[in-house]
Amino acid sequence: MDFKKVVSHCKEYGFIFQSSEIYDGLAAVYDYGPYGVQLKNNIKEYWWKSMTQLHENIVGIDASIFMHPKTWKASGHVDAFNDPMVDNKDSNKRYRADVLVEDYMAKLEGKVNKEVTKAAKRFGETFDADMYKETNPRVKGYLDKIAEIGSRLAKAMTDANMPELKKIIEDLEIACPVSGSRNWTDVRQFNLMFNTQLGNIAGEEGKLYLRPETAQGIFVNFLNVQKSTRQKLPFGIAQIGKAFRNEIVARQFIFRMREFEQMEMQFFIAPGTEMEWYKYWKEMRIKWHVALGTPEEKLRFHDHENLAHYANAAVDIQFDFPFGFKELEGIHSRTDFDLKQHQELSGKKLQYFDPERNENYVPYVVETSIGADRMFLSAISTSLQEETVPDADGKESSRIVLKLHPAIAPIKVAVLPLLKNKEELTSKAKEIYKLLSLHFPCQYDEKDAIGRRYRRQDAIGTPYCVTIDFDTLEDDTVTIRDRDTLVQKRIKINELTGIIEKEVSMSLLLAKLL
Ligand code: ATP
Numbered sequence: 111m112d113f114k115k116v117v118s119h120c121k122e123y124g125f126i127f128q129s130s131e132i133y134d135g136l137a138a139v140y141d142y143g144p145y146g147v148q149l150k151n152n153i154k155e156y157w158w159k160s161m162t163q164l165h166e167n168i169v170g171i172d173a174s175i176f177m178h179p180k181t182w183k184a185s186g187h188v189d190a191f192n193d194p195m196v197d198n199k200d201s202n203k204r205y206r207a208d209v210l211v212e213d214y215m216a217k218l219e220g221k222v223n224k225e226v227t228k229a230a231k232r233f234g235e236t237f238d239a240d241m242y243k244e245t246n247p248r249v250k251g252y253l254d255k256i257a258e259i260g261s262r263l264a265k266a267m268t269d270a271n272m273p274e275l276k277k278i279i280e281d282l283e284i285a286c287p288v289s290g291s292r293n294w295t296d297v298r299q300f301n302l303m304f305n306t307q308l309g310n311i312a313g314e315e316g317k318l319y320l321r322p323e324t325a326q327g328i329f330v331n332f333l334n335v336q337k338s339t340r341q342k343l344p345f346g347i348a349q350i351g352k353a354f355r356n357e358i359v360a361r362q363f364i365f366r367m368r369e370f371e372q373m374e375m376q377f378f379i380a381p382g383t384e385m386e387w388y389k390y391w392k393e394m395r396i397k398w399h400v401a402l403g404t405p406e407e408k409l410r411f412h413d414h415e416n417l418a419h420y421a422n423a424a425v426d427i428q429f430d431f432p433f434g435f436k437e438l439e440g441i442h443s444r445t446d447f448d449l450k451q452h453q454e455l456s457g458k459k460l461q462y463f464d465p466e467r468n469e470n471y472v473p474y475v476v477e478t479s480i481g482a483d484r485m486f487l488s489a490i491s492t493s494l495q496e497e498t499v500p501d502a503d504g505k506e507s508s509r510i511v512l513k514l515h516p517a518i519a520p521i522k523v524a525v526l527p528l529l530k531n532k533e534e535l536t537s538k539a540k541e542i543y544k545l546l547s548l549h550f551p552c553q554y555d556e557k558d559a560i561g562r563r564y565r566r567q568d569a570i571g572t573p574y575c576v577t578i579d580f581d582t583l584e585d586d587t588v589t590i591r592d593r594d595t596l597v598q599k600r601i602k603i604n605e606l607t608g609i610i611e612k613e614v615s616m617s618l619l620l621a622k623l624l
Pocket of ligand 1: 323355357364365366367368370371372437438439440479480481482483484485
């Protein structure tokens, strides 16, 4: 669905609001509304349980947002957590230099895809896309150019070579999307960490950072957790929490926020086994997305060309957002970089005694890191659909429906008396609501015609609507309507909880991961 529609749906139905909206908002900061918070909590629960409940060797922690400032020196964030920024002198708009180049490459990729789709139509069944890409001179030209720019960009980023980044922008004649001009400033590094001051300690000594990632809270607690839980390698530590980044550009709704939430898991392993675990976590994480209903064709791996200072292998899981394939999650083989750095700066040994190898060493780490907010956006944009369905009179009508997996839907069941002004119906409905609310987040709604009430529930993704009518009073049955199939069944009130429980259960979703 169109990105604008996704954003306006989120606001209209109480999923996401701009922060401090009455003051015209704060750029790249958002608040989750009543349905948004439920959906986000459910996504987090799914992730948390898939890590800590399904793996006996993964435990959770909840570390503080503030950490000793040396943490960020050790992790490399003080010196190297920068993005290259460039301003257009005519529009005064600021951009990330690497993103300008990446967008240019994405445009070329778009041209390739267009040519391939056209050719596929022309050649029909016998069409071989790979062969076509290798032999068609125009398409091959685009692909070679993408590869050439890609490796030039990767090198410039790895070397932190700002003049070269500017040169790439100039060589490609990239223009500002707003002013259309190529009048650029020099490219400069910009550190993304927010800082604040501790108590009354002035100057550098009291400088505190808002954590830009949750991972470091895990690394500094490695020994505490390992010793207190008597874990043996391999084992993992999972954490969900806020992270803060002073992003240069913030124009893509909750895709790029200045305050966001991460779900990270650091898996501690013996040196030399990292590739095996890297492969394992790549497979596991895709499985997690697919089990939730994300179509496989909307996910792809993207290997990092310019590896971060800490990694010896890194891959993104990209999702096909309404604005194209972008990073949803990262899987990184971080070697022993972080623990070694902390060991050096703190002067404390961060080692593990391996009884099998009969030696002490600093463990290696493979991490999986996903933004809860990006995952939210991915779930909403996959499930928000507009479709034509028969209405109550059998006529065709269109509806907006959020086909979320029932296990993460914010409201599981809506209880609807057929008529508002019949006390027998409303009091029976309220009784049923009370019964169901012991088990699920429910909603009671008596306002408007039944068709409109169904549509409201469709729009927030409620998997079941239960209607109470005059037959209910006679025989203790209700109709239950399925959001996706629209099938309505008559069932006994005492069967309701069991039937719904089965469909919305997180356990069934988790079972797909075994
Ligand atoms: P990007 O290249 O898009 O800036 P990144 O590579 O810096 O992302 P990581 O440092 O790997 O991101 O962070 C791990 C995850 O945290 C990302 O995959 C993403 O889901 C999430 N994330 C990172 N930055 C943001 C942000 N500004 N807003 C929302 N989520 C974010």
